[in-house]
Amino acid sequence: MEYWTQLRLKASNYVRRNRKKIIILLILWLVVIAVEYYLRNHQVITLDPPSTTYNPYNTVMSNDQEVPKEYQEPISNLIDQYFNYCNNGEYENAYNLITEECRKKNYPTLEQFQGYVDKVFEGKKKIYNIQSYSTVDNKYIFNIRILDDILANGTNDGYYYYEEKFVLIEENGEFKLSIAEYIGDEDPEISVEDDNLKVEITKKSIDYKTETYTLQLTNKTDNYLVISDNTIANEISLYLNGDERGPLNMEVAFFSLAPHSKRTQELQFTKFYDEKVNSEKLIFNKVRVLKEYDWTKGTTQENLDNAIDIYSFEIPIVISSEK
Amino acid sequence: MVKLQKLEKTDIILIIIVLVLIVVNLVIYSKKIGQPKYMMQQISKNITVEPEKKEEQETVEVPKTEQEIILKLSTMNERDRMEYYCGEYFKHLEHKEYDQAYALLYPEFKQNYFPTLEEYETYIKNNYPKSWALEYEDITRQGNIYVLKLKILDILGTKDNEKSQRIVIKENNYNDFVISFQLIGNNQESTSTTEQNQNTDETIDTSNVMDNSSKDNT
Numbered sequence: 001m002e003y004w005t006q007l008r009l010k011a012s013n014y015v016r017r018n019r020k021k022i023i024i025l026l027i028l029w030l031v032v033i034a035v036e037y038y039l040r041n042h043q044v045i046t047l048d049p050p051s052t053t054y055n056p057y058n059t060v061m062s063n064d065q066e067v068p069k070e071y072q073e074p075i076s077n078l079i080d081q082y083f084n085y086c087n088n089g090e091y092e093n094a095y096n097l098i099t100e101e102c103r104k105k106n107y108p109t110l111e112q113f114q115g116y117v118d119k120v121f122e123g124k125k126k127i128y129n130i131q132s133y134s135t136v137d138n139k140y141i142f143n144i145r146i147l148d149d150i151l152a153n154g155t156n157d158g159y160y161y162y163e164e165k166f167v168l169i170e171e172n173g174e175f176k177l178s179i180a181e182y183i184g185d186e187d188p189e190i191s192v193e194d195d196n197l198k199v200e201i202t203k204k205s206i207d208y209k210t211e212t213y214t215l216q217l218t219n220k221t222d223n224y225l226v227i228s229d230n231t232i233a234n235e236i237s238l239y240l241n242g243d244e245r246g247p248l249n250m251e252v253a254f255f256s257l258a259p260h261s262k263r264t265q266e267l268q269f270t271k272f273y274d275e276k277v278n279s280e281k282l283i284f285n286k287v288r289v290l291k292e293y294d295w296t297k298g299t300t301q302e303n304l305d306n307a308i309d310i311y312s313f314e315i316p317i318v319i320s321s322e323k
Numbered sequence: 324m325v326k327l328q329k330l331e332k333t334d335i336i337l338i339i340i341v342l343v344l345i346v347v348n349l350v351i352y353s354k355k356i357g358q359p360k361y362m363m364q365q366i367s368k369n370i371t372v373e374p375e376k377k378e379e380q381e382t383v384e385v386p387k388t389e390q391e392i393i394l395k396l397s398t399m400n401e402r403d404r405m406e407y408y409c410g411e412y413f414k415h416l417e418h419k420e421y422d423q424a425y426a427l428l429y430p431e432f433k434q435n436y437f438p439t440l441e442e443y444e445t446y447i448k449n450n451y452p453k454s455w456a457l458e459y460e461d462i463t464r465q466g467n468i469y470v471l472k473l474k475i476l477d478i479l480g481t482k483d484n485e486k487s488q489r490i491v492i493k494e495n496n497y498n499d500f501v502i503s504f505q506l507i508g509n510n511q512e513s514t515s516t517t518e519q520n521q522n523t524d525e526t527i528d529t530s531n532v533m534d535n536s537s538k539d540n541t
Contacts, residue, residue, distance in 0.1 A: 007336070011337065014337065029348075032348075033348075047393070047394075047397045047497065048397075049496065050396070050397075050401070050404065050494055050496065050497055051400070051401065052401045052464075052467065053401060053464070054464060054466060054467055056466075127465075127466075127468075128466075129465055129466025129467070130466075145465065145466075147465060149431070150465065150468060150470065150491050150503070151429045151431070151432060151468060151491050151493055151501065151503050152429060152431035152432050152435060152503065153432070153435065153503070154432055154436070154489070154491055154503035154504045154505050154506065155470065155489045155491060155505045156436075156505055156506050159470065159489065161465070
């Protein structure tokens with residue numbers, strides 16, 4: 001009993017003597033508890049952003065390929081800027097983001113470009129998403145999906161989209177935008193001739209899906225030269241690595257030259273830009289040298305029977321700058 | 324000498340009391356510090372499907388705090404997260420918490436279709452069954468926007484009352500999302516409605532690439 005009284009006295013004396021220190025310690029203790037409580041309830045959790053399967057810079061055509069990190073932001077910014085301009089009806093600003101070559105080829109005037117934008121955007125605010133599709137020679141091809149703002153309309157205006165390929169061309173670290181799947185033009189400077197025919201390839205225009213050759217042809221004879229009139233199979237073809245592809249443009253059905261005449265002819269073929277094969281040659285499989293020819297009837301059996309010559313004409317198109 | 328001994332005893336007791344207090348504090352503090360990690364382990368345990376276990380052995384921990392929800396979401400894949408968000412939205416409707424459901428709507432969508440909470444509430448009351456169940460049919464992605472197609476089953480009604488609806492969700496971060504939806508009405512879309520000429524996007528589970536990215540040139 002005496003012991004506990006002494007202990008109590010001792011403790012109270014101790015407390016009295018060290019009142020200030022104890023108060024400070026108590027305050028410190030309370031502060032620690034308060035800080036701990038605050039941290040527990042306001043704990044900052046550092047987590048990675050939510051994971052998704054959407055990786056716009058993973059190249060679809062080559063899964064192990066990705067758009068270089070340093071190019072991702074400039075590409076994204078350029079496309080975003082383009083869409084902002086189009087959504088806001090700032091046609092001229094959007095037009096100026098497009099390469100001169102692409103403008104010249106697809107939209108020579110601002111009005112034509114405006115027509116294209118109005119058709120795609122339908123006068124509505126559109127959203128978009130991008131996906132790297134393939135990369136060839138510093139040309140980054142992106143699949144662009146354009147659709148209504150489905151968050152704003154809840155898909156009540158439908159749930160569909162429009163797609164096309166944009167080509168982002170890197171030149172000295174800067175990017176230029178080519179739309180409508182247009183890649184570029186080349187000047188092949190190829191000329192082939194024989195006794196009857198002279199063919200010059202004056203231009204090769206490349207889209208993502210097609211190659212279009214512009215030919216200048218000269219008939220050097222006193223006879224008619226018939227190259228294509230749909231009376232014989234495979235009259236014209238593009239040869240690539242054992243594969244032969246026919247032209248897409250139908251006007252080649254009336255492809256003939258009168259004696260000593262010239263004509264310009266475009267030939268368009270399916271050829272994907274990121275295909276691993278190169279176009280090797282154009283082939284006119286059945287050039288008919290005829291004394292008489294009526295283009296409204298096409299090549300008749302009589303024409304063939306009396307033909308001066310029927311032969312195959314090849315135009316090599318391997319261009320030194322070609323990939 | 325005796326006095327000195329007494330003094331030491333008292334001091335020792337006081338020191339012991341202080342030490343016990345410190346130890347108790349430290350124990351409590353260390354437990355709380357280690358709690359998130361422990362919680363994460365618990366969550367992943369709960370998510371793992373172990374059908375062999377008996378029902379009474381399973382402990383499903385429902386996350387309550389914002390932190391717990393975020394931690395739970397961080398362990399989910401995107402499809403499960405979207406279904407969770409969609410479920411949260413419908414839970415608000417089920418509990419008649421229209422203001423909370425309304426707060427989840429994408430601002431422009433609200434502006435377009437339900438400028439006021441009252442209009443939204445009226446629409447929900449008029450077009451959803453009194454008691455329903457959800458059936459997820461499909462999920463597609465447009466960039467970082469998800470479109471869930473679900474069937475709303477009228478539990479008390481007939482099969483004819485079933486409705487199909489698209490829910491659009493954009494996740495800004497874990498448990499931070501906005502939502503919009505396809506309007507359904509009693510005379511609008513039913514499950515038999517076809518979606519002609521509508522391109523739906525990639526199904527999440529099948530691929531991480533866009534559906535039209537098929538290698539059509541090879």
